[in-house]
Amino acid sequence: MGCKRDSDYIKVSVSPYISNFDLRHLYKGTDLPLNNENLGGATSIRAVVVSDHTGGNIPAGLLIVQNSRVAGNAIDSLRGIAINIGTDASKYVPGDSVHVNILGATLKRVDGIMQLTGVAPTNVEKKASGKKIIVRGVNSGALASRPGYYESTLITISKGKMAPEPVAGDTNAGNKTISDGFGTAVVHTEAAATFSNEGPKPFADVTGIVFATTSGIQLWPRSADDSDQLPEIIPSALVITGYLTDPSSTDGNYEYIQFKATRDIDFAATPFSVVTCNNAGILVAPNTGWAFGGVRTYKFNISSGTVKKGQFCYVGANKAIWGLGTTDISNAVWIASKQYATVNGDDFGTATGNLLANSGNVAGVAVFAGLTVTGNSVPLDVIMYGGNGLVYSAGPPAVGYRITNTDQYSTIQSRVTVPFYGAGKNISKFGFPSTAGAFTMLGGAYNPTTGIWSTGRTAKFIVLTGSSPLSAIEEATGFTTLVDK
Structure with missing residues (x-):
């Protein structure tokens, strides 16, 4: 009664195919002849060709293929391998699906490149054309x-x-x-x-x-x-370097945004605009983007005062570091101050006690040249942070918050114009502070001449107290620096 019949077992067979992920893991730094034992019973790989010899810029004789693991979690299993089959490599084009018998081949590095050698051209069998390539x-x-x-x-x-x-x-x-x-x-x-x-x-x-x-x-x-x-980047005279989304006070007017000036600015001669967006509870994309107004976007005009290159400057309301009764930072450079909780924005934006979202859907800040902002206006600098929310619609017509070419976004991707946050791969955003009430510091390295971020911005959260000095948000290690080279 304790015995099992042969029919009680589920019959399985070993797959004849090994993934590049598993194949590459076999290599331990020395040449490895492949056999049934180290291949675990497999004999072949099946993959999609990515090499194209017509341009003359692939190492001679190498067929380059990539694949993912068929079984299990394949999120990070996409891997490639070079196969040396001589002049026949030029017969294959990107998108060709091939099966390659690798039994008896050698896995090795030649001139630095990991590759399979000893594979006869007849061991490569084309199965299909035009397969999708993951890039x-x-x-x-x-x-x-x-x-x-x-x-x-x-x-x-x-x-x-x-x-x-x-x-x-x-x-x-x-x-x-x-x-x-x-x-x-x-x-x-x-x-x-x-x-x-x-x-x-x-x-x-x-x-x-x-x-x-x-x-x-x-x-x-x-x-x-x-x-x-890509279209050339337009350098921004103001770059976004930080913001306070959740001050200690609940009576409004204590949130603020920090910028760094990348050149000397006289705002009376060269005005700018700063627009914030808050998308709490929103279920539709804004058809006029940053100019939507209402409770979603709020505008500050900056048309007076000056700032020197390399100085931090601020946009907000009450000039306190962390809310009512905290350190007075009115000695900082404030380029716009408006009681946003009770006063409407310049040109658009309804008075709001929550200028900068501190939870929920994605929010953002954008800098514009001049005092006119419409649905077609392209910002000089822009960041988004927070959660998700519906802020982009592909249309037609496409609508949403316009972005520009920065460390976070690109308006042209794979020859396709993607001018909105949420379009293409433009989904980069910073998280909410890991500690409630912290100041979000954005650190990177910016070239004010070219407009290129040589080091992209990352977020660091600075925990504030009521007695924190201005230096806490201006002299911490890791703030955005200007690199003129």
Whole structure:
């Protein structure tokens, strides 16, 4: 009675396919001949081709494919591998689905690149064409910190600013350094590439395959079309560096926004506008964006006073660091002060006791040149923070809060114009303070000449008390700095 019949067992068979994720984990630094034992019974990989030899900018003989694990959580399992099959590699194009028998091949690094060698061209079988290719958006900091994660996969680095900037006569050939606000990356173009003699694009979204060469981690575009020129950034005279969303007082007029001036400004001669948005309980996207008014957007006109380059300056109401009875910071540079809890905004915005949301749906701040803000106005600087909420509609017509090219957002992605927060990959936002009542400090490095963030802004929360001095929100380590180089 204790025995089981053969029919009592569920019959299973080992998959003949191994993912690149598992395959790459087999490599321990030395050449590894692949056999039934170390492949766990698998014999092949099935993947999608990402290499394109027509542009002449793929290492000779290498077929580059990527795939994810079929079973289990595949969120971070997308991996690539190079397969050396000689001249036949050029027969395959991006989107081809292939099955590759790798039994008997050797997993090794050649000139820095992890690859499979000893694979006969006849071991590669094309199954289909035109398959969707996953192209991950990756910043240069993430690429530098996890090169093995991205090696031999197709990625895009957004808003890459070439440094030094190209001059007349420069070409794509060789190694070019780009900065995207999170670090730097090297873009490599072979001298024999079809686009090597073209002029480089100084500011672009750059797509390519990641290779770990003996010279370091490099991004190899496959063609001229892998570099998408972006509109030039307009430097902002004011950049957003912090804000207080939840002061100790509940009677309003104690919230404020902090900026840093990137040049000397006489606001009487060169006025600006600051607009906040609060989307509490909102179920529709604003059809006029930042100019919507009502309880959703509130406007400050800045048309008098001065500020010096590098100075912090403020927009708000009562000039206290953390609410009623706390440290008086009226000695700071206040470029606009309005009792927003009882007074309507300049041109639009209903008086509100909650200028800056401290919970719930996404909220934001934008800086505009001049005193006129409409639904078509594009900000000079903009940040969003908080939760979610419906603030964008693809339409037609598309409506929402317009963004600009900053460390957080890009208005052109993969040749598609995405001018609103929530469109494309424009979903970056800062979180609410981890401690209630904390000041949110935004730290990055900004070039006031080019408008490029060489280090993107990140949020740090400064816990305040009633006696905190002004220096607590102006001299803490990690504040945004200006980098003129």
